[in-house]
Structure formats: C-alpha cells, structure tokens
Amino acid sequence: MLYFKIIDEFHEHLKEIKIGTSALLDESNLTIALCAKTLGKLSRYVDEYGFESTKSEIEFFKTIKVIPMQYLIYYIEVRSCELRMPKIGRVSKLEFLQKQTEKINSFFAKHTEFLIYLDSNYEYLDKNYFTRKHLDKSPLVKSYPYYKDPKFNTSHGEILARLRGLGMFTNYLNEKIKKFGLLDTKDINNAVLNWTGSYSSFVELIYGCEAMGYFNNGNITITEIIEVLGDFLSIKRGNPSRTYNEIKNRKNSRIKFFNEAGQKLLNKMDKEDGV
Numbered sequence: 721m722l723y724f725k726i727i728d729e730f731h732e733h734l735k736e737i738k739i740g741t742s743a744l745l746d747e748s749n750l751t752i753a754l755c756a757k758t759l760g761k762l763s764r765y766v767d768e769y770g771f772e773s774t775k776s777e778i779e780f781f782k783t784i785k786v787i788p789m790q791y792l793i794y795y796i797e798v799r800s801c802e803l804r805m806p807k808i809g810r811v812s813k814l815e816f817l818q819k820q821t822e823k824i825n826s827f828f829a830k831h832t833e834f835l836i837y838l839d840s841n842y843e844y845l846d847k848n849y850f851t852r853k854h855l856d857k858s859p860l861v862k863s864y865p866y867y868k869d870p871k872f873n874t875s876h877g878e879i880l881a882r883l884r885g886l887g888m889f890t891n892y893l894n895e896k897i898k899k900f901g902l903l904d905t906k907d908i909n910n911a912v913l914n915w916t917g918s919y920s921s922f923v924e925l926i927y928g929c930e931a932m933g934y935f936n937n938g939n940i941t942i943t944e945i946i947e948v949l950g951d952f953l954s955i956k957r958g959n960p961s962r963t964y965n966e967i968k969n970r971k972n973s974r975i976k977f978f979n980e981a982g983q984k985l986l987n988k989m990d991k992e993d994g995v
Contacts (some may be wrong), residue, residue: 723765723784730758730788748799755792759785763872774851781850781877786884789877793885798892813900820893824886831879838880849876915953917977922955923963924977 733754741747762785771777801820806812828835837845847853852874915922926945929935935945946960973979 722769723762723780726758726761726765727784727787730754734791745799745802748795748802751791751795752799755788755795758788759792762788766872774847777852778846778850781874782846782880785872785877786881789881790884790888793882794888794892797885797889801889801892801896810900814897817893817897817900821890821897824890824893827882827886831883834876834879835883838883849880850874913953915955919955919958920963920967921977922950922953923958923960924967924975926960927964927967928975928978 734751737747737750737754741750766780771780797820801817804816806816834849852871923946926942926949930938930940930942930945942960949955950957967974967976970976
C-alpha cells in the first residue's frame with residue numbers, strides 16, 4: 721500500500737535530518753515540519769482511498785499513523801523544553817525538569833488500563849480503539865491540529881502516539897537531569913559514602929527531616945526518601961515503619977539521635993572555641 725512507501729520516505733528524511741543537524745532546536749524544527757508533511761500525505765491517502773477492511777483500518781491507526789505522530793509529539797515537547805528551560809541556575813533547571821517529569825507521570829497514570837492492554841498485546845478492543853466508528857466514545861488528546869479531523873483519528877490513536885512520544889521524551893529528560901544534577905551517574909557510582917550509624921538513627925534522621933519538609937518541599941513520601949538515600953548510602957534494607965514505631969515507643973528520649981547529635985555538635989563547637 722502507498723502508506724508504507726510514505727513511512728519509508730519519512731524514516732529516510734528523519735535520518736538525513738539527524739545526520740545533517742548539530743543543534744537540537746534545528747533538529748526539532750525540521751522534524752516537526754517533516755512530521756506535519758508526512759501526516760498530511762497520510763491524511764490525503766485516507767481521504768482518497770479509505771480502507772479495504774476493518775483490519776486494515778486498525779493496522780493504519782495502530783501501527784502506521786502513530787509513527788510520525790509520536791515523533792511530532794516528542795520533538796514538540798523537546799523544543800518547548802529547550803525554549804522554556806531556565807537559562808541560569810542549576811536548581812531552577814532541575815525544578816523545571818522535575819515538573820516536566822511529573823506531567824508525564826500524571827499522563828501515564830491516567831491511561832494505566834490502556835497501557836496494560838498494549839503491554840499485554842491484547843486485540844479484543846482494537847475495533848473500539850483504532851477505528852473511526854467508535855470515535856465519539858472517548859475524548860481525543862488534543863496534541864496537534866490533526867485531532868480536529870474525525871476522518872483521520874480514532875479514540876485512542878492520539879493517546880497511543882502521545883504515550884510513545886512522551887516515552888521518548890522521558891529519555892531526553894533523564895539525560896538533562898543527569899547533566900544538571902549535583903552528581904552525574906559516574907560520580908554516584910564512584911562515590912564512597914556509607915552510613916555507619918544504626919538503622920534506627922537513619923530512620924529517625926529521615927523522619928525528622930521529612931517532618932521539616934526538607935526534601936522536595938515536603939512533596940515526597942518517606943518510602944521514596946529512604947529508598948533513594950538508602951541506596952546511595954549503602955544501607956541494608958530494613959522495615960522503616962516498624963522502626964519508626966519502635967522509636968515512638970521509646971521509654972526515655974524518643975529523639976535519641978537528634979539529642980545526641982545536637983550535644984556532640986555543641987561539644988565540638990566548644991572544643992574548637994577552647995571552652
């Protein structure tokens with residue numbers, strides 16, 4: 721069919737753009753134009769020839785149109801990120817990237833059932849998801865002007881393209897986060913920093929800092945904090961919830977770690993000052 725030739729030409733031009741450009745913004749602009757042109761060709765093909773069967777219609781919207789559409793979404797997101805990224809300040813850049821990550825996680829979470837359907841290679845709902853007959857049963861994802869044309873969309877074709885495009889965008893964000901992070905992956909792997917205190921002291925420290933909102937302004941769970949810092953400090957896995965309850969039930973000082981740490985710090989200061 722003609723649309724296979726259109727997709728082959730798309731891949732060839734995409735390769736030429738990647739080879740012929742060095743700046744990411746230039747690559748994004750050229751690829752966005754290529755995607756729009758390719759989608760236009762596919763749209764005209766559908767208008768002129770239609771589909772021989774329901775099977776061919778499903779194949780088109782599930783495996784063909786999604787190819788240029790996912791690249792369109794990916795490069796639109798990349799271009800937007802490159803243009804809106806704070807120009808100075810590592811912390812500002814990381815906060816901006818974190819918001820982009822949260823946006824992606826929210827979208828994926830919203831479409832969990834559809835993701836499970838795709839990952840399981842199910843096909844029993846393909847007639848609903850990838851034919852235009854059921855277009856009115858699910859709102860479209862408004863990612864580009866093509867969503868306005870009911871002859872060129874299905875209820876989940878746009879969602880599939882966005883899931884794939886945002887999946888590609890996730891890799892881009894991860895690389896950016898590594899670049900602007902306080903430590904890159906190599907530094908973390910080579911770091912020699914081990915927690916040599918007790919597990920209960922570690923848990924008390926984490927719960928105390930979390931209560932103060934010192935991690936991500938309080939927008940992160942205890943479990944996530946302990947998992948990240950536990951891995952970084954090479955702490956053997958324990959049961960933080962049970963340990964925290966044991967700390968709460970202490971007969972003497974419930975904040976033993978903070979009391980001892982505070983006293984040792986004062987002693988250190990006094991010694992340095994000659995007191």
